[in-house]
Amino acid sequence: MPERLTEMLMDTWTPLIILWITVLPSIYMAPMNQSQVLPSGSSTGLKRLNEEQRVLHRSKRGWVWNQMFVLEEFSGPEPILVGRLHTDLDPGSSKIKYILSGDGAGTIFVINDKTGDIHAMKRLDREEKAEYTLTAQAVDRDTNQPLEPPSEFIIKVQDINDNPPEFVEGPYHATVPEMSVVGTFVTKVTATDADDPVYGNSAKLVYSILEGQPYFSIEPHTAIIKTALPNMDREAKEEYFVVIQAKDMGGHMGGLSGTTTVTITLTDVNDNPPKFAQSLYHFSVMEDVALGEPIGRVKANDLDIGENAKSSYDIIEGDGMDIFEITTDAQTQDGIIRVRKPLDFETKKSYTLKVEAANIHIDPRFLSGGPFKDTATVKIVVEDADEPPVFSSPTYLLEVHENAAINSVLGQVTAHDPDVSSSPIRFSIDRHTDLERQFNINAEDGKITLATPLDRETSTWHNITIVATETRNHSQVSRVPVAIKVLDVNDNAPEFASEHEAFLCENGKPGQVIQIVSAVDKDDPKNGHYFLYSLLPEMVNNPNFTIKKNEDNTLSILAKHSGFSRQKQEVYLLPIVISDSGTPPMSSTSTLTIRVCGCSSDGIVQSCNVEAYVLPIGLSMGALIAILACIILLLVIVVLFVTLRRHKNEPLIIKDDEDVRENIIRYDDEGGGEEDTEAFDIATLQNPDGINGFLPRKDIKPDLQFMPRQGLAPVPNGVDVDEFINVRLHEADNDPTAPPYDSIQIYGYEGKGSAAGSLSSLESSTSDSDQNFDYLSEWGPRFKRLGELYSVGESDKET
Secondary structure, three states, X not given: OHHHHHHHHHHHHHHHHHHHHHHHHHHHOOOOOOOOOOOOOOHHHHHHHHHHHHHXXXXXXXXXXXXXXXXXXXXXXXXXXXXXXXXXXXXXXXXXXXXXXXOOEOOOEXXXXXXXXXXXXXXXXXXXXXXXXXXXXXXXXXXXXXOOOOEXXXXXXXXXXXXXXXXXXXXXXXXXXXXXXXXXXXXXXXXXXXXXXXXXXXXXXXXXXXXXXXXXXXOOOOOEEEEOOOOOOOOOOOEXXXXXXXXXXXXXXXXXXXXXXXXXXXXXXXXXOOEEOOOEEEEEEEXXXXXXXXXXXXXXXXXXXXXXXXXXXXXXXXXXXXXXXXXXXOOOXXXXXXXXXXXXXXXXXXXXXXXXXXXXXXXXHHHHHOOOEEEEEEEEEEEXXXXXXXXXXXXXXXXXXXXXXXXXXXXXXXXXXXXXXXXXXXXXXXXXHOOOOOEEEOOOOOEXXXXXXXXXXXXXXXXXXXXXXXXXXXXXXXXXXXXXXXXXXXXXXXXXOOOOEEEEEOOOXXXXXXXXXXXXXXXXXXXXXOOEEEEOHHHOOOOOEEEEEOXXXXXXXXXXXXXOOOOOOOEEEEEEXXXXXXXXXXEEEEEEEEEEEEEOOOOOEEEOOHHHHOOOOOOOHHHHHHXXXXXXXXXXXXXXXXXXXXXXXXXXXXXXXXXXXXXXXXXXXXXXXXXXXXXXXXXXXXXXXXXXXXXXXXXXXXXXXXXXXXXXXXXXXXXXXHHHHHHHHHHHHHOOOOOOOOOOOOOOOOOOOOOOOOOOOOOOOOOHHHOOOHHHHHOOHHHHHHHHHHHHXXXXXXX
16 A cells, blocks of 8 residues: 555655645745845845844844645655755855754754755654754854854645544444434544644545445434435334545545444334234133122233333223222233122123223324224123132120020021022031020021020120021121120129228217218119118117218218227127119128227327237337347257358368278379279279179270280388288289270370380380389489389399
């Protein structure tokens, strides 16, 4: 590509470059301001220039240029001549030297110090750097003294069309509603060109569609994509793939181009009504179906999606509008038909409904296409089911007097089978509701009778459940609650409300009210209670007390005289007869206890006991009992203290002074480790008499048998326990099944670096008999006995 571009540029621009090189020096060296630049070789102008410099105190150069241009991406066999610098001070004697400094001086741009020609030594790219600022100066070749002040100039890189357009943000995705009119905006794309947008047409872009016609169009200069066809239907095709091209040079031949893709998706609008899959639906349902239970589903399909496809269902006509209801399944958009009221096959065997499905969200733009709803017919057939019996009433209330006779009829319940077959019904009582079996029922006619006597005062209400069962199908059962109220009869006599005990002051006055008593009756008469009070016939003329009926149905007890004394009589008993007003009247006799007490002057009772006279000190019986209890408690504490002191002084184990056997127990084996808990029994050691007895063992025989070790010879010391221990040691040494079991705990590795070596006799090449214990005698008096024992063992071995 670069080689082809170079050839094309050489053919096109070579004549122009030759003309430009020839004309450029005269153009660029032309004066910009005639008052500041003079023609070369004019002495008059030079003198005038010097005079002006002296007056204005500044130097005036004799040559000026504005800009120079160089073509980018140009390369040839020789460096490119950019331009030429020349000053009027140059007489042509080669005494002036031209110097160039600034951007790229000496590397990119090189000046001929004699002629002032500037050449470009490298290929330039305008997209990397568009212009270079340099400084030119004329100096004396011999002295390098500046002849004129330095002057800046610019070399601009002239653009060529070497960069194609690019879509930086591509590929694109866009959406547009379906059924849009022609010219509806879809999206806008943007391409960029790195070439110079000012110079020429290298960056002038024109857009076009390569793929996607005739559905979409694009504005050539704004790159706005619009719809080109009306009424594009999403249900027919949802996605379109469009290829957009951007071409520079104004779209003319020879321009560079770039492409991008735009994926355009049609979004859904509600342009399709719901449509039932079938116009007639058939369903069947059992008459005993539960309320709210679904019996069928209908479905209206909608080609739209999302919110535009949502529909609502309604029953608009039919003979079962109050029996059935239809709801919408939010997940599947089905219409669910449910039972709203109970069905009865014997009453109505079929229903016909007209169901409508309508869109929830309607787009007004498409209403002209027709209503966005559809209807279907639903036929529902009710099938017969074996139903349980039906009682004539949902509840029953019966009343009975508490004195009703056994087997008397309290009431009757009735039930029937609603089925066409009409099965006979049998009645029974749910005994879980009548645990005491106080009632019976006739299984044929449902009459309820009394089985045991009733007592209203015990229970006023009885709630039982009656069960009706079909004789042909015992699984068909119905239940009904029956409430039985027990009515009251006057069968209880009145009595005192509580056990009253009256107190009479010794200093009381005649006619003083001693006590007010009240009565209660377990019966519940309709007009309330009314009691009559009287004394026994033989107590009517009681010389001490009398009674008085109060208006609130209570009774007051009054004293007839004063001067009552506890010493004379402490307690009086007053029988009182209480009668009610029922039919027949009931009465009872209650005795009131009246106790004579000593009272203060204000009538406050202080003491009612006769022994108060015997205790003039003022200590009552309760105080004496408290004092006695304290004394007993102190005695108990003293006894406990003495007992604890005696137990503390006693020794824990009582031993004979001569019994020192526990001090001479000798262990000359290594033991069985932590698991051997029964190697020695201290109780046995303390009882030498058991030497010949049988001692049971709980030990387990080891898997490996070892030869018993020879015990040490006993040292005669004249102690009986010493001989006993030696005998026991001999038995243990000769018994291979007895502990200690040296094989139970095996220590294979005990570490390194120990001066003592291994302490275990297991897996040892030497025995105790191979060792020399003479060094024990050198350890002092404390180890003298131990040295004698081991020296004896050595002597026995030698013997």
